[in-house]
Amino acid sequence: MKMSDINLSGIVYVLSYGVALWCIIAGAYLFILSGTAPFRFQLIAAAIIVTGGVIICILHGLIRRAEVKFQRLTSGFKCADFSPNANYELSRNDIGGYFGIDTTHGTILMVSLHDKIFKGKILADYAGYYCEGTTLTIMFNDVNFPTFELRMRSGSKCREFAHRLDVLKSASYRPEKQPGNDFGMHVQRIAPPVA
Incomplete structure (x- = not known):
């Protein structure tokens, strides 16, 4: 550690x-x-x-x-392109960590106060995940932002949430509405200044 x-x-x-x-x-x-x-x-x-x-x-x-x-x-990040599905939302208020997916619009919000991260992505950028102990690492097809880590309360919660993410990589899943690239810019506009 x-x-x-x-x-x-x-x-x-x-x-x-x-x-x-x-x-x-x-x-x-x-x-x-x-x-x-x-x-x-x-x-x-x-x-x-x-x-x-x-x-x-x-x-x-x-x-x-x-x-x-x-x-x-x-909650201030919610907008027309982001209203997270409760099954795809993790919030660790105690450590300032958040990960949420709007499966309808295909948008992802990631917040880590500890690491000073405020990112909005689209599901097309999502590459996969891996779960090690209580840490869930989400991977993206982005050279500048390849991973996002979120610490879970237990290893079983980590694996349970990770298995839900498998559906998003299946060939049968498609968001109902295609988001633009504006969601990432929306998050950057609303995010507090990082010192």
């Missing part, structure tokens, strides 16, 4: 949850031990428990806010 694969904000969240749980457990232990002690020790124990609870509430609020913000971002 490369260092770039490690999500620093994820490490911060895990450490914060650890501190919060430690506060709750330590506070409960102190509260139990302070049964015959002066009242101020029970207040200190209760304050430690409340601190752990507040940390957890703040973390849940921050995570939820980031997920809602990402959902708003990805």
Whole structure:
């Protein structure tokens, strides 16, 4: 695993949850031990428990806010040429990853906040996929953008979604409406500036 694969904000969240749980457990232990002690020790124990609870509430609020913000971002790309089919849509709001296919118009949207990717493609550019562990790699017939990687929650989810993609490469599948090359330009216009 490369260092770039490690999500620093994820490490911060895990450490914060650890501190919060430690506060709750330590506070409960102190509260139990302070049964015959002066009242101020029970207040200190209760304050430690409340601190752990507040940390957890703040973390849940921050995570939820980031997920809602990402959902708003990805829904902003919907247009006449892109309304993704629910069976061909993957969204990892927690890590800022999205992959969706509109099977009617034959358009594909890919977003990765971590890698700063905002791409719109047509299914004619789709070349295949491979699934390795929890990483799904989508391949394209494009020298400048040959692959797009999306990390799944589990290997079984990766394989399940990948098998759905097999239908798109079959000779019997054709999009109902042929998109122009405008979808990629539409995505670039709407995408936030990449710093």
